[in-house]
Amino acid sequence: MKKLLLAGLLALAVPGAQAIDFGSILNKAIDTGRQLQDANHEFTQDEEIALGDGLAAGFLGAAPLRKDAELQRYVNRVGKWLALHSGRADLPWTFGVVDTETVNAFAMPGGTVLITYGLVRRLNSESELAGALAHEIAHVVKKHQLQAIQSDKNSQAWAELGKGLASDAIARRGNDPVGLKNWGANAGVELLKNGVFLRPLDRSMEYEADKLGVVIAARSGYDPYGLVAVLEMLAQTKSDGSGLSVLDTHPAPADRLAELEPFMPAVEREVSHPQQVEARFRKIVGAP
Amino acid sequence: MRYRALAILLLAALAWVARADEQAFTNRATDLKERAAPDSATLASLPDNTSVKVIARGGGWTHVEAAGKSGWVNVFHLRFPATVEGSSSSGSGLASLGSALGFGARTDQARLATTGIRGLSTEDVKNANPDPEALARMQSYRADKPAAQRFAREAKLAEAHVDDPTKAGAK
Numbered sequence: 001m002k003k004l005l006l007a008g009l010l011a012l013a014v015p016g017a018q019a020i021d022f023g024s025i026l027n028k029a030i031d032t033g034r035q036l037q038d039a040n041h042e043f044t045q046d047e048e049i050a051l052g053d054g055l056a057a058g059f060l061g062a063a064p065l066r067k068d069a070e071l072q073r074y075v076n077r078v079g080k081w082l083a084l085h086s087g088r089a090d091l092p093w094t095f096g097v098v099d100t101e102t103v104n105a106f107a108m109p110g111g112t113v114l115i116t117y118g119l120v121r122r123l124n125s126e127s128e129l130a131g132a133l134a135h136e137i138a139h140v141v142k143k144h145q146l147q148a149i150q151s152d153k154n155s156q157a158w159a160e161l162g163k164g165l166a167s168d169a170i171a172r173r174g175n176d177p178v179g180l181k182n183w184g185a186n187a188g189v190e191l192l193k194n195g196v197f198l199r200p201l202d203r204s205m206e207y208e209a210d211k212l213g214v215v216i217a218a219r220s221g222y223d224p225y226g227l228v229a230v231l232e233m234l235a236q237t238k239s240d241g242s243g244l245s246v247l248d249t250h251p252a253p254a255d256r257l258a259e260l261e262p263f264m265p266a267v268e269r270e271v272s273h274p275q276q277v278e279a280r281f282r283k284i285v286g287a288p
Numbered sequence: 289m290r291y292r293a294l295a296i297l298l299l300a301a302l303a304w305v306a307r308a309d310e311q312a313f314t315n316r317a318t319d320l321k322e323r324a325a326p327d328s329a330t331l332a333s334l335p336d337n338t339s340v341k342v343i344a345r346g347g348g349w350t351h352v353e354a355a356g357k358s359g360w361v362n363v364f365h366l367r368f369p370a371t372v373e374g375s376s377s378s379g380s381g382l383a384s385l386g387s388a389l390g391f392g393a394r395t396d397q398a399r400l401a402t403t404g405i406r407g408l409s410t411e412d413v414k415n416a417n418p419d420p421e422a423l424a425r426m427q428s429y430r431a432d433k434p435a436a437q438r439f440a441r442e443a444k445l446a447e448a449h450v451d452d453p454t455k456a457g458a459k
Contacts, residue, residue, distance in 0.1 A: 053423060054418070056423055056426070057418040057419055057420050057422070057423040058413070058416055058418045059413060059416070060418075060419040060422035060423055060426065061416035061417045061418045061419040061422070062408060062412040062413040062415075062416035063408050063412075063413075064419075064422065065422050065425060065426050069429065072426070072429040073429050073431070076429050076430055076431040077431045077435060077436055077439040078439075079431075080430070080431040080432075080433070080435070080436040081431075081436040081437075081439060081440045081445065084433065084436060084437075085447065087452065089433075092427075092430070093430070094426060094427050094429075094430050095429075096426040096429070098408075100407060100408040101407045102407040102408040112426075116408070118407075124345075126443070142454070189418050192413060192414065192416075193414050193415075194414075195410065195414055198410050198413060198414070208454050211453050211454060212452060212453065212454055215450045215451070215452060215453060218448055218450045219447060219448055219449070219450050220440070220445060220447065221440065221443075221444075221445030221446045221447055221448065222445065223346070223347055225345075225346070225347050225348055225363060228348075228363055228364075229345055232345075232363075232366075232368055235367065235368040235370065236310065236368040236369065236370055236371055237370060238370050238371075240407045241407075242407040242408055242409045242410070243409055243410040243411075244407075244408050244409060244410055244413065245407075254367060257364060258364075260364075261364040263453065264348065264364075266453075267450055268348065270448055270449065270450045271448045271450070272446060272448060273444070273446045274347070275443055275444060275445055275446075276346060277443045277445075280442075280443060
Protein backbone atom coordinates (compact mmCIF):
# COMPACT_ATOMS: atom_id res chain seq x y z
CA MET A 1 0.00 0.00 0.00
CA LYS A 2 2.81 2.33 0.94
CA LYS A 3 4.53 1.64 -2.33
CA LEU A 4 1.35 2.43 -4.20
CA LEU A 5 1.01 5.78 -2.44
CA LEU A 6 4.59 6.65 -3.12
CA ALA A 7 4.19 5.71 -6.75
CA GLY A 8 1.20 8.04 -6.97
CA LEU A 9 3.28 10.76 -5.44
CA LEU A 10 6.23 10.23 -7.68
CA ALA A 11 3.93 10.47 -10.67
CA LEU A 12 3.15 13.98 -9.49
CA ALA A 13 6.84 14.73 -9.32
CA VAL A 14 7.51 13.97 -12.96
CA PRO A 15 8.32 17.27 -14.66
CA GLY A 16 5.81 18.16 -17.28
CA ALA A 17 3.12 15.85 -15.94
CA GLN A 18 -0.17 17.66 -16.41
CA ALA A 19 -2.34 17.93 -13.33
CA ILE A 20 -5.91 17.48 -14.47
CA ASP A 21 -7.89 15.79 -11.72
CA PHE A 22 -7.35 18.11 -8.76
CA GLY A 23 -9.54 16.03 -6.47
CA SER A 24 -7.41 12.98 -7.03
CA ILE A 25 -4.23 15.00 -6.63
CA LEU A 26 -5.50 16.39 -3.34
CA ASN A 27 -6.11 12.91 -1.97
CA LYS A 28 -2.75 11.63 -3.11
CA ALA A 29 -0.94 14.57 -1.60
CA ILE A 30 -2.70 14.16 1.73
CA ASP A 31 -1.87 10.45 1.73
CA THR A 32 1.75 11.17 0.98
CA GLY A 33 1.94 13.80 3.68
CA ARG A 34 0.70 11.14 6.12
CA GLN A 35 3.11 8.58 4.78
CA LEU A 36 6.20 10.77 5.05
CA GLN A 37 5.15 11.78 8.53
CA ASP A 38 5.06 8.12 9.54
CA ALA A 39 7.99 7.65 11.91
CA ASN A 40 8.67 4.30 10.23
CA HIS A 41 9.05 5.85 6.81
CA GLU A 42 12.69 5.67 5.77
CA PHE A 43 13.54 8.65 3.61
CA THR A 44 15.58 7.62 0.60
CA GLN A 45 18.69 9.68 -0.02
CA ASP A 46 17.00 11.30 -3.03
CA GLU A 47 13.94 12.25 -0.95
CA GLU A 48 16.21 13.66 1.72
CA ILE A 49 18.13 15.76 -0.81
CA ALA A 50 14.93 17.02 -2.48
CA LEU A 51 13.43 18.01 0.88
CA GLY A 52 16.64 19.88 1.73
CA ASP A 53 16.61 21.69 -1.61
CA GLY A 54 13.08 22.94 -0.93
CA LEU A 55 13.99 24.06 2.59
CA ALA A 56 17.12 25.82 1.33
CA ALA A 57 15.26 27.55 -1.54
CA GLY A 58 12.68 28.79 0.97
CA PHE A 59 15.34 29.97 3.38
CA LEU A 60 17.26 31.80 0.66
CA GLY A 61 14.05 33.66 -0.15
CA ALA A 62 14.21 35.22 3.33
CA ALA A 63 17.97 35.53 3.77
CA PRO A 64 19.84 36.17 0.54
CA LEU A 65 23.11 34.52 -0.27
CA ARG A 66 25.95 36.91 0.59
CA LYS A 67 27.39 38.37 -2.61
CA ASP A 68 30.99 37.31 -2.03
CA ALA A 69 32.04 34.44 -4.30
CA GLU A 70 35.43 34.10 -2.61
CA LEU A 71 33.82 33.68 0.81
CA GLN A 72 31.22 31.23 -0.56
CA ARG A 73 33.93 29.06 -2.18
CA TYR A 74 36.06 29.21 0.96
CA VAL A 75 33.22 28.04 3.21
CA ASN A 76 32.43 25.24 0.73
CA ARG A 77 36.03 23.99 0.86
CA VAL A 78 36.12 23.97 4.66
CA GLY A 79 32.72 22.29 4.73
CA LYS A 80 33.49 19.68 2.08
CA TRP A 81 36.78 18.74 3.78
CA LEU A 82 34.86 18.23 7.04
CA ALA A 83 32.07 16.31 5.29
CA LEU A 84 34.63 13.90 3.83
CA HIS A 85 35.25 12.85 7.47
CA SER A 86 31.61 12.70 8.51
CA GLY A 87 30.59 9.18 7.51
CA ARG A 88 28.27 10.57 4.78
CA ALA A 89 30.83 11.83 2.28
CA ASP A 90 28.59 10.80 -0.63
CA LEU A 91 25.95 13.52 -0.12
CA PRO A 92 26.05 16.57 -2.44
CA TRP A 93 27.37 18.81 0.36
CA THR A 94 26.58 22.48 -0.20
CA PHE A 95 27.44 25.36 2.10
CA GLY A 96 26.15 28.92 1.90
CA VAL A 97 26.72 32.15 3.82
CA VAL A 98 23.47 34.09 4.11
CA ASP A 99 23.37 37.85 4.55
CA THR A 100 21.80 38.45 7.93
CA GLU A 101 23.11 39.74 11.23
CA THR A 102 21.24 37.05 13.17
CA VAL A 103 23.80 34.64 14.63
CA ASN A 104 23.04 31.02 13.68
CA ALA A 105 23.62 28.16 11.26
CA PHE A 106 21.06 25.75 9.79
CA ALA A 107 21.39 22.23 8.47
CA MET A 108 18.98 20.89 5.86
CA PRO A 109 18.46 17.18 5.23
CA GLY A 110 20.55 15.96 2.30
CA GLY A 111 23.67 17.98 3.05
CA THR A 112 22.94 21.70 2.70
CA VAL A 113 24.28 23.93 5.48
CA LEU A 114 23.54 27.65 5.76
CA ILE A 115 25.58 29.83 8.08
CA THR A 116 24.76 33.48 8.74
CA TYR A 117 27.25 36.25 8.05
CA GLY A 118 26.46 37.49 11.57
CA LEU A 119 28.05 34.30 12.90
CA VAL A 120 30.94 34.13 10.39
CA ARG A 121 32.15 37.65 11.18
CA ARG A 122 32.22 36.88 14.91
CA LEU A 123 34.60 33.93 14.44
CA ASN A 124 38.36 34.18 14.84
CA SER A 125 39.83 31.26 12.91
CA GLU A 126 39.11 28.51 10.41
CA SER A 127 38.99 25.99 13.26
CA GLU A 128 36.09 27.95 14.78
CA LEU A 129 34.30 28.02 11.42
CA ALA A 130 35.00 24.29 11.16
CA GLY A 131 33.53 23.77 14.64
CA ALA A 132 30.28 25.53 13.69
CA LEU A 133 29.98 23.77 10.30
CA ALA A 134 30.86 20.36 11.77
CA HIS A 135 28.03 20.73 14.32
CA GLU A 136 25.60 21.24 11.43
CA ILE A 137 27.13 18.40 9.40
CA ALA A 138 26.58 16.16 12.44
CA HIS A 139 22.85 17.03 12.42
CA VAL A 140 22.66 15.87 8.78
CA VAL A 141 24.67 12.70 9.46
CA LYS A 142 22.36 11.79 12.36
CA LYS A 143 19.24 12.84 10.37
CA HIS A 144 18.05 14.92 13.33
CA GLN A 145 15.86 17.21 11.22
CA LEU A 146 14.16 14.24 9.55
CA GLN A 147 13.43 12.70 12.94
CA ALA A 148 12.04 16.01 14.20
CA ILE A 149 9.71 16.57 11.26
CA GLN A 150 8.43 13.00 11.59
CA SER A 151 7.78 13.32 15.32
CA ASP A 152 4.25 13.10 16.69
CA LYS A 153 4.04 16.72 17.68
CA ASN A 154 4.18 17.65 14.02
CA SER A 155 1.41 15.35 12.79
CA GLN A 156 -1.07 18.20 12.41
CA ALA A 157 1.45 20.17 10.39
CA TRP A 158 1.92 17.21 8.07
CA ALA A 159 -1.81 16.88 7.47
CA GLU A 160 -1.94 20.58 6.64
CA LEU A 161 1.12 20.18 4.48
CA GLY A 162 -0.57 17.61 2.32
CA LYS A 163 -3.62 19.84 1.87
CA GLY A 164 -1.49 22.91 1.30
CA LEU A 165 0.58 21.23 -1.34
CA ALA A 166 -2.38 19.92 -3.21
CA SER A 167 -4.82 22.79 -2.99
CA ASP A 168 -2.43 25.68 -3.14
CA ALA A 169 0.85 24.80 -4.71
CA ILE A 170 -0.20 22.05 -7.04
CA ALA A 171 -3.73 22.95 -8.09
CA ARG A 172 -3.44 26.73 -8.28
CA ARG A 173 0.03 27.24 -9.63
CA GLY A 174 0.69 23.99 -11.47
CA ASN A 175 2.56 21.04 -10.08
CA ASP A 176 5.91 22.79 -9.87
CA PRO A 177 5.28 26.15 -8.21
CA VAL A 178 8.86 27.09 -7.45
CA GLY A 179 10.59 25.49 -10.39
CA LEU A 180 12.18 22.81 -8.25
CA LYS A 181 10.72 20.04 -10.41
CA ASN A 182 10.19 17.79 -7.46
CA TRP A 183 7.45 17.05 -4.95
CA GLY A 184 9.98 16.54 -2.15
CA ALA A 185 11.39 20.01 -2.72
CA ASN A 186 7.90 21.50 -2.61
CA ALA A 187 7.31 19.63 0.64
CA GLY A 188 10.49 21.28 1.96
CA VAL A 189 9.14 24.70 1.05
CA GLU A 190 5.89 23.93 2.89
CA LEU A 191 7.75 22.67 5.99
CA LEU A 192 9.45 26.03 6.17
CA LYS A 193 6.22 27.96 5.68
CA ASN A 194 4.32 26.08 8.36
CA GLY A 195 7.18 26.56 10.82
CA VAL A 196 7.93 22.87 11.46
CA PHE A 197 11.54 23.21 10.35
CA LEU A 198 12.13 26.28 12.50
CA ARG A 199 11.25 24.56 15.78
CA PRO A 200 14.23 23.90 18.07
CA LEU A 201 15.53 20.33 18.06
CA ASP A 202 15.62 18.28 21.25
CA ARG A 203 18.46 19.21 23.57
CA SER A 204 19.85 15.68 23.32
CA MET A 205 20.22 16.13 19.55
CA GLU A 206 22.13 19.38 20.03
CA TYR A 207 24.49 17.79 22.54
CA GLU A 208 25.02 14.83 20.21
CA ALA A 209 25.77 17.20 17.29
CA ASP A 210 28.27 19.09 19.46
CA LYS A 211 30.15 15.88 20.29
CA LEU A 212 30.11 14.44 16.79
CA GLY A 213 30.99 17.91 15.44
CA VAL A 214 34.09 18.03 17.62
CA VAL A 215 35.04 14.56 16.36
CA ILE A 216 34.53 15.51 12.68
CA ALA A 217 36.69 18.64 13.13
CA ALA A 218 39.40 16.61 14.90
CA ARG A 219 39.38 13.93 12.17
CA SER A 220 39.85 16.71 9.61
CA GLY A 221 42.97 18.04 11.36
CA TYR A 222 41.40 21.09 13.03
CA ASP A 223 41.84 22.11 16.66
CA PRO A 224 38.94 20.26 18.30
CA TYR A 225 38.47 23.25 20.63
CA GLY A 226 37.20 25.38 17.70
CA LEU A 227 33.57 24.65 18.63
CA VAL A 228 34.35 25.29 22.30
CA ALA A 229 35.65 28.77 21.35
CA VAL A 230 32.46 29.40 19.34
CA LEU A 231 30.32 28.41 22.34
CA GLU A 232 32.32 30.75 24.58
CA MET A 233 31.74 33.57 22.10
CA LEU A 234 28.02 32.73 22.03
CA ALA A 235 27.94 32.76 25.83
CA GLN A 236 28.95 36.42 25.66
CA THR A 237 26.34 37.25 23.02
CA LYS A 238 22.75 38.28 23.68
CA SER A 239 19.94 37.14 21.44
CA ASP A 240 18.86 39.74 18.87
CA GLY A 241 15.24 38.97 19.73
CA SER A 242 14.58 37.60 16.24
CA GLY A 243 13.48 34.16 17.41
CA LEU A 244 16.05 32.68 15.03
CA SER A 245 19.21 33.49 16.97
CA VAL A 246 21.25 30.44 17.94
CA LEU A 247 20.46 31.52 21.51
CA ASP A 248 16.73 31.09 20.80
CA THR A 249 17.02 27.77 18.97
CA HIS A 250 19.70 25.95 21.00
CA PRO A 251 20.36 25.09 24.66
CA ALA A 252 22.32 27.75 26.59
CA PRO A 253 26.03 27.83 25.59
CA ALA A 254 27.05 27.18 29.20
CA ASP A 255 25.01 23.95 29.21
CA ARG A 256 26.58 22.87 25.92
CA LEU A 257 30.07 23.58 27.27
CA ALA A 258 29.31 21.55 30.40
CA GLU A 259 28.25 18.61 28.20
CA LEU A 260 31.42 18.82 26.12
CA GLU A 261 33.89 19.15 29.00
CA PRO A 262 34.13 15.48 30.06
CA PHE A 263 34.21 14.44 26.40
CA MET A 264 37.21 16.47 25.20
CA PRO A 265 40.18 14.57 26.73
CA ALA A 266 39.37 11.42 24.73
CA VAL A 267 39.29 13.39 21.47
CA GLU A 268 42.45 15.31 22.36
CA ARG A 269 44.32 12.05 22.82
CA GLU A 270 43.67 11.04 19.19
CA VAL A 271 44.81 14.19 17.42
CA SER A 272 48.26 15.25 16.32
CA HIS A 273 49.22 18.65 14.90
CA PRO A 274 45.74 20.18 15.24
CA GLN A 275 45.48 23.47 13.32
CA GLN A 276 43.58 26.69 13.97
CA VAL A 277 44.35 28.31 10.58
CA GLU A 278 43.96 31.97 11.43
CA ALA A 279 45.82 33.69 8.54
CA ARG A 280 43.78 32.15 5.69
CA PHE A 281 40.55 32.82 7.59
CA ARG A 282 41.44 36.49 8.14
CA LYS A 283 42.42 36.94 4.50
CA ILE A 284 38.96 35.82 3.36
CA VAL A 285 36.70 37.05 6.16
CA GLY A 286 38.54 40.26 7.02
CA ALA A 287 39.75 41.85 10.24
CA PRO A 288 37.72 41.36 13.41
CA MET B 289 49.96 7.68 28.48
CA ARG B 290 52.92 8.59 26.29
CA TYR B 291 50.50 9.49 23.51
CA ARG B 292 48.56 11.67 25.83
CA ALA B 293 51.67 13.60 26.84
CA LEU B 294 52.51 13.99 23.16
CA ALA B 295 49.05 15.23 22.32
CA ILE B 296 49.18 17.77 25.11
CA LEU B 297 52.59 18.95 23.93
CA LEU B 298 51.32 19.32 20.39
CA LEU B 299 48.23 21.17 21.51
CA ALA B 300 50.46 23.48 23.51
CA ALA B 301 52.35 24.23 20.30
CA LEU B 302 49.20 25.68 18.67
CA ALA B 303 49.24 29.30 17.66
CA TRP B 304 47.18 31.40 20.02
CA VAL B 305 44.32 33.42 18.70
CA ALA B 306 44.36 36.84 20.32
CA ARG B 307 41.15 38.25 21.79
CA ALA B 308 40.31 41.82 22.63
CA ASP B 309 40.41 42.06 26.40
CA GLU B 310 37.34 39.97 27.12
CA GLN B 311 36.16 39.77 30.69
CA ALA B 312 35.50 36.33 32.16
CA PHE B 313 35.05 34.74 35.57
CA THR B 314 36.24 31.42 36.95
CA ASN B 315 33.28 29.03 37.26
CA ARG B 316 35.03 26.98 39.97
CA ALA B 317 38.18 27.11 42.09
CA THR B 318 41.06 26.56 39.63
CA ASP B 319 44.78 27.08 39.10
CA LEU B 320 46.53 29.79 37.11
CA LYS B 321 49.27 27.83 35.30
CA GLU B 322 52.60 29.10 34.07
CA ARG B 323 52.19 27.31 30.71
CA ALA B 324 49.30 25.77 28.78
CA ALA B 325 49.82 22.33 30.27
CA PRO B 326 48.33 20.60 33.32
CA ASP B 327 51.77 19.65 34.68
CA SER B 328 53.23 23.16 34.50
CA ALA B 329 53.87 25.25 37.63
CA THR B 330 50.92 26.82 39.44
CA LEU B 331 51.27 30.62 39.63
CA ALA B 332 48.18 31.21 41.76
CA SER B 333 45.09 29.48 43.07
CA LEU B 334 42.01 31.29 41.82
CA PRO B 335 38.81 30.99 43.89
CA ASP B 336 35.44 30.46 42.22
CA ASN B 337 34.10 33.63 40.53
CA THR B 338 37.49 35.34 40.16
CA SER B 339 37.48 38.05 37.49
CA VAL B 340 40.05 37.48 34.72
CA LYS B 341 41.02 39.32 31.53
CA VAL B 342 41.25 37.06 28.48
CA ILE B 343 44.33 37.68 26.32
CA ALA B 344 44.26 34.76 23.88
CA ARG B 345 42.75 31.35 23.28
CA GLY B 346 43.90 28.14 21.68
CA GLY B 347 43.27 24.47 22.30
CA GLY B 348 42.13 23.62 25.80
CA TRP B 349 43.75 26.58 27.49
CA THR B 350 43.01 30.27 27.81
CA HIS B 351 45.73 32.89 28.33
CA VAL B 352 44.51 35.30 31.00
CA GLU B 353 45.59 37.98 33.41
CA ALA B 354 44.40 37.33 36.93
CA ALA B 355 45.54 38.18 40.44
CA GLY B 356 48.12 40.53 38.90
CA LYS B 357 49.75 37.71 36.97
CA SER B 358 49.70 36.41 33.42
CA GLY B 359 49.11 32.69 33.00
CA TRP B 360 46.86 29.91 31.67
CA VAL B 361 43.51 28.58 32.81
CA ASN B 362 41.65 25.44 31.62
CA VAL B 363 39.19 26.57 28.94
CA PHE B 364 36.21 24.97 30.74
CA HIS B 365 36.96 26.70 34.04
CA LEU B 366 35.77 30.10 32.80
CA ARG B 367 32.33 31.55 32.27
CA PHE B 368 31.57 34.54 30.09
CA PRO B 369 28.81 37.01 30.94
CA ALA B 370 26.48 37.88 28.05
CA THR B 371 27.50 41.43 27.27
CA VAL B 372 27.67 41.64 23.50
CA GLU B 373 24.55 42.29 21.42
CA GLY B 374 23.81 39.66 18.77
CA SER B 375 22.86 42.61 16.55
CA SER B 376 21.95 46.21 17.22
CA SER B 377 18.43 45.30 18.32
CA SER B 378 17.63 45.56 21.99
CA GLY B 379 16.11 42.08 22.25
CA SER B 380 15.36 41.28 25.86
CA GLY B 381 14.92 37.70 26.97
CA LEU B 382 11.19 38.23 27.13
CA ALA B 383 11.04 39.59 23.60
CA SER B 384 12.97 36.57 22.27
CA LEU B 385 10.58 34.25 24.03
CA GLY B 386 7.61 36.07 22.54
CA SER B 387 9.16 35.87 19.13
CA ALA B 388 9.97 32.17 19.47
CA LEU B 389 6.37 31.51 20.41
CA GLY B 390 5.17 33.32 17.33
CA PHE B 391 3.94 36.57 18.84
CA GLY B 392 5.53 39.74 20.10
CA ALA B 393 6.34 41.00 16.63
CA ARG B 394 9.40 43.20 16.41
CA THR B 395 9.63 46.24 14.21
CA ASP B 396 12.02 46.34 11.28
CA GLN B 397 13.79 49.19 13.01
CA ALA B 398 14.54 46.95 15.97
CA ARG B 399 16.12 44.35 13.73
CA LEU B 400 18.31 46.74 11.76
CA ALA B 401 21.89 45.89 12.58
CA THR B 402 24.78 48.31 12.74
CA THR B 403 26.18 46.86 9.53
CA GLY B 404 22.94 47.65 7.73
CA ILE B 405 22.00 43.97 7.35
CA ARG B 406 18.65 43.09 8.85
CA GLY B 407 18.29 40.33 11.38
CA LEU B 408 16.18 37.35 10.38
CA SER B 409 12.92 36.53 12.13
CA THR B 410 10.85 33.37 12.17
CA GLU B 411 8.10 35.25 10.31
CA ASP B 412 10.54 36.40 7.62
CA VAL B 413 11.38 32.78 6.87
CA LYS B 414 7.78 31.53 7.00
CA ASN B 415 6.59 34.27 4.65
CA ALA B 416 9.46 34.17 2.20
CA ASN B 417 9.03 33.33 -1.47
CA PRO B 418 11.35 30.42 -2.35
CA ASP B 419 14.33 31.47 -4.43
CA PRO B 420 15.37 28.57 -6.69
CA GLU B 421 17.84 30.81 -8.58
CA ALA B 422 19.71 31.51 -5.33
CA LEU B 423 19.69 27.76 -4.60
CA ALA B 424 21.30 27.07 -7.99
CA ARG B 425 23.85 29.85 -7.46
CA MET B 426 24.75 28.45 -4.04
CA GLN B 427 25.17 24.97 -5.51
CA SER B 428 27.53 26.38 -8.15
CA TYR B 429 29.99 27.18 -5.33
CA ARG B 430 30.23 23.53 -4.22
CA ALA B 431 33.75 22.15 -3.76
CA ASP B 432 34.65 18.74 -5.16
CA LYS B 433 36.82 16.24 -3.31
CA PRO B 434 40.14 17.09 -5.02
CA ALA B 435 39.60 20.82 -4.34
CA ALA B 436 38.90 20.10 -0.67
CA GLN B 437 41.99 17.90 -0.42
CA ARG B 438 44.24 20.56 -2.00
CA PHE B 439 42.76 23.14 0.32
CA ALA B 440 43.48 20.94 3.36
CA ARG B 441 47.09 20.32 2.28
CA GLU B 442 47.69 24.08 1.96
CA ALA B 443 46.88 24.50 5.65
CA LYS B 444 48.70 21.30 6.70
CA LEU B 445 45.47 19.76 7.98
CA ALA B 446 46.42 16.23 9.03
CA GLU B 447 43.67 13.60 9.13
CA ALA B 448 43.25 11.71 12.40
CA HIS B 449 41.28 8.62 13.32
CA VAL B 450 38.68 9.49 15.96
CA ASP B 451 35.75 7.17 16.74
CA ASP B 452 32.16 8.36 16.51
CA PRO B 453 31.26 8.83 20.18
CA THR B 454 27.56 8.46 19.49
CA LYS B 455 27.87 4.94 18.06
CA ALA B 456 27.58 1.95 20.35
CA GLY B 457 30.95 0.33 20.97
CA ALA B 458 32.88 3.55 20.39
CA LYS B 459 35.82 4.00 22.71
